[in-house]
Amino acid sequence: MASELRSLASELRTALHRKQLDTAASYLSRAKHILLQQNALIPTSSTPPQLVSLAREILELGALTSIRREDASSFTRYYQQLQPFYDAEGHLETTGSTSGLDLSTSQRSKITGLYLLLLLSVGNTSQFHTVLEGLVVEASLKGHNVEDDSYIKYPVELERSLMEGSYDKAWRETKSERVPSEDFSLFSNVLVRTIRREIADCSERAYPSLPISNAKNLLFLNSEGAVVEFAQERDWTLHDGRIYFPTDPESAAADEEQPIGQPEKEIVLSSATIIENSIGYARQLETIV
Incomplete structure (x- = not known):
């Protein structure tokens, strides 16, 4: 099963790279069915670390597929599904149980930054600040600044401009080279329409x-x-x-x-x-x- 999941994850990455979204959706459906059979859609203390990382990677690819299909509701569901995996991997790191854990593929900061941008684009500032405050606390515990991460810095600076009433500055930010990736430009367009x-x-x-x-x-x-x-x-x-x-x-x-x-x-x-x-x-x- 693990080898089949790895193969599906690889095929899913390729389909996304080629912008074959229907194909990606098909791979996702198969991968999630296998994860369901393995009781791995929600990680537990008994879930092998290797399977935790693999399931998390597949769900992250699902989140990116949703963005590229401009399906905000689906992306939100993936974001919520991913939180237990991020918590589980953090716990395994803290306890030193990292054998089989693969964090090199993690796209947590990108997924989180995209979620912040989505919240901003629909005007949900209370949830935006709730998520951001958690990130600030986590970063400070590690001796970091949350805005050191370009994926997080981008929505934070946009929110700051909007709170100042600097709509023209926010608009320029959505058109600048500082947009972290093509995926962010999709939600940026939604934000421009909101502005x-x-x-x-x-x-x-x-x-x-x-x-x-x-x-x-x-x-x-x-x-x-x-x-x-x-x-x-x-x-x-x-x-x-x-x-x-x-x-x-x-x-x-x-x-x-x-x-x-x-x-x-x-x-x-x-x-x-x-x-x-x-x-x-x-x-x-x-x-x-």
Whole structure:
């Protein structure tokens, strides 16, 4: 059984390298069936160290397969399945029972960094900090800094930028060479969409309208055509090169009380100013909440 699992793990790595995701999923199904037969999907004190490492490697490859299939729910399940294996291997290291234990294939920091990025992309900051605090404690016990690991540092710096309201800085980070691997870029794209929605929500509340040209940079979109498509998805009105946001009934009532003859304030701002004002508004909303 162990030799068959090793063979499946090798074939799984090859399929992932070649981006043959359906083939990888087939290998995963077979490997997990064998692990289930061996009662090795959850490690126990009686599980041989060699089998612990092999099962952990297969589950990690499963997690990466899920990411490349853009299946966040499946990735989360794999992440949760992996925690007992990481704990078991840590315990074996502590007790010196490392005979047969293979840590050279461990992708723990990468899987954990990806999970942090997923939490960030869906706005689950409480769980993000819970996981991070555990990593900080563990690293300090080993005399390390958690941000020495590039896989962990990347989501931590992104979260820091978002908490500061520096959406433009966070966006630049997702496009920079500091993205640790191609797998991270998948969740980075999800995060960019989340940031874009946040800015759009704030803009709707902050402005009656914006020029399409300004909205392109504000929303980190590549063309005015992409702005038009995004505007249509949100039911924004387009007219004479401007986006008109839905009118809030309370705001409309206030506008009706405006003195007759007072000119409507024209908002034509530079891209940088628009971003700054949107971020400021986001901070105000956060304070109110």
